[in-house]
Amino acid sequence: MQHLPELLNSTEAPLVYAFILGLLTAVSPCQFARNITAIGYISRDIQNPGKVFVNGLFYTFGNAAGYLSIGIILFLGASTFNISRALISISNILIGVVLLAGGILMLDIIKIRFPEGNRLMSWIQERRFRGNRSDSALLGFILSLSFCPYNAALFFGMLIPMTISSIKGLYLPVVYSITTGLPVAIIAYLLAFSVSGIGTFYNKIRIFQVWFNRIVAVVFIITGAYYIYLFLFQYFFND
């Protein structure tokens, strides 16, 4: 790990550069916490390692789509200062609300009655965040738009200048996101794989899954509340 910065300085190849930036981001504590949240979410259907892995891949796609769209917007001429300022300041509230809402829906303890005829609400009610592909992709997308202080500096300060210097650089955010996101897919798969092995042995996997899902939901709620607290702190107690 100590030699990563030197490697970063000596490398001429943008691909390697994006890869190292992704690694540095993936091991930073803040991103690590996000990755664990994501692992919890995409491995909800832990009986089925194959499904978990596919969900992990879709999470990675969503993540890549998020970083790539930021890259494209900036390439098209938007000001890095405005975009990064906006994204960094909404990061905490965005991730907080998503996690809190997701956690509550996953727990399934509150039966919310939505008014009839509201398409969005009935859509939410119907799906209840069951942990399928598009939800995983959506989670990846949203997480990619919320930045920790450290990965904001790496992404906007180092990766974006290379990305927007020419159209050939537009693949760099994708490399970056795969490096930060793919560990999620792999770890989730290994987790599901080993748990399902134990589970079939003891034949208690169903009970395990119910509890696993509850724990994930509680982790979501606590983390979400924490991010909302950070946001409120940032805006109301800081002036």
Add this chain to the structure above:
Amino acid sequence: MPRILKYFLAGIILLDISSCNQAPTVQQQPDTNALLSVYFFHLTARCDACNAVEENTREVLDKYYKSQLENGTISFKSINIDKRENREIVKKYQISFTSLLLVCSDGTFTDFTNASLNYAFMNPSGFRELLKEEIDKHIE
């Protein structure tokens, strides 16, 4: 999902267009009388690497440039980007995340962010050397 994406893109683009009208005229005038101003920008939420940058910068200044700090040749300021009172300086230098700037008296500045974020946390002594070299270049 595609619809959400579309709304998001439209929102971002609108946001950017609306802020273009404010015409950021960056007058590069020095903020202090110091020969060299060292600005460390940070967000309310701090990261380990960001803290390391500030700590090591303070250390270098205290160790090698104490007299200059005292007689005002060099000034150091730690600035919270999120605070309203700092809005002007944040806009002036277009800072949105953790950064380290070395600003000369003529208004030109060196952005030392990348080097400092790469080194400060994982190789603090290397960072201190680099920073000292850079400061020496500026106050010659």
